């Protein structure tokens with residue numbers, strides 16, 4: 251009795267899957283690879299290790315192909331010479347729809363009048379010129395204060411930590427204090443927010459892919475609610491005024507008609523956008539330096555000029571820290587190896603993509619287009635010799651100036667590394683992020699003795715499930731120990 255309706259449902263589902271799987275490639279479209287599993291297509295391989303999967307697809311189909319992923323068709327473009335045709339086509343290719351899908355899935359956020367261009371304009375000037383200088387000084391003071399309170403008071407004592415936790419925790423809490431403007435206290439302070447954020451961030455990729463197990467869903471919901479309660483604009487900060495950036499953002503949200511609950515959810519999104527990448531980037535940078543003595547010596551030497559004059563006022567220390575070509579190259583190289591965002595657009599109206607080699611491909615309305623600069627240009631052996639190796643001077647010319655001259659197929663590239671994204675939604679906080687990481691490294695190298703607990707330890711491998719979500723994270727951590735060398 252029960253079996254008949256069950257069989258009927260299965261039959262209907264099978265017919266539906268067969269119908270949905272009927273898509274075939276027309277001559278003007280990119281190669282189509284639907285995968286073997288109905289509806290899911292390549293979703294499992296994509297989610298498990300996107301870099302590995304897309305490398306396999308590139309070897310099979312070339313620089314452009316369409317894959318089926320959980321019912322959606324995604325055209326992947328891997329030729330950096332052709333990226334501008336996607337980035338500049340804002341009439342048919344839309345950034346905001348997919349962003350809204352993710353906002354809803356991860357942050358349970360639906361903005362009443364979501365207008366990315368207005369939001370970007372409202373935000374951008376906080377990270378420019380004088381405002382950036384003020385932010386940098388606040389960040390420097392926060393980093394100094396937290397380092398001083400974290401380090402063992404007795405200069406003979408070592409303290410142990412995981413390098414990832416050490417870097418992430420310090421930069422997250424300083425960044426939070428700088429932008430969200432609340433003070434350290436026992437509950438609801440930066441440490442509580444950091445710990446809760448790490449738990450939340452651990453669920454991020456599964457939330458985005460809607461693959462949380464029921465127990466994980468409950469845990470994610472609890473920690474999300476806890477973070478909302480800590481971030482709520484109705485919650486008074488502990489004495490410190492909100493930063494101009496936060497005031498400006500809340501004003502923008504109110505003007506867009508967002509109620510208090512929506513404002514709180516939007517603040518969690520901003521916490522992720524502003525604090526989720528800097529710590530992991532600092533981890534990889536310090537990890538590469540600790541395991542590459544030549545690179546460490548070069549960065550130390552560059553910083554030593556600033557170190558000699560370390561009794562300078564902080565605005566002048568920061569001024570001197572402006573000119574650091576060796577550090578800049580080392581950071582660019584770090585981000586080349588570990589910055590892996592997807593740049594995704596939704597096809598609003600069928601359109602034609604013109605590749606740099608003259609080939610044209612039709613894109614269908616309702617599909618998505620995805621650029622994955624991590625594979626090319628960043629890990630492309632034609633552009634970067636021995637791309638899997640860390641070479642701190644890869645972005646330096648012989649005369650010490652910044653190297654910008656990289657080619658593919660005999661033509662100079664506009665995009666030779668893209669950890670900050672590109673086009674209309676590229677990172678607005680890029681200069682602040684670079685300065686924060688530089689300050690972190692400068693303070694750590696000048697004020698601490700810091701070393702790997704096991705001198706032969708290697709930096710953990712990449713957590714392959716995080717490709718596509720900005721900075722990569724390690725699969726595990728590596729133990730370090732540190733003590734104060736110079737008082738802060």
Ligand code: HEM
Pocket residue numbers: 366370373523524525527528531589591592593594669670671672674675676677678679680682683720721
């Ligand atoms: C190493 C550190 C960082 C990296 C690698 C990074 C990377 C990125 C990338 C790839 C995007 C584009 C995301 C997309 O396509 O949807 C982005 C957007 C953004 N980033 Fe960053 N970011 C970093 C640090 C920061 C910091 C410190 C801030 C602010 C304090 C910030 C603020 C933002 C904002 C507000 C956006 C959204 C821009 C828009 O949608 O118009 N980022 N970031």
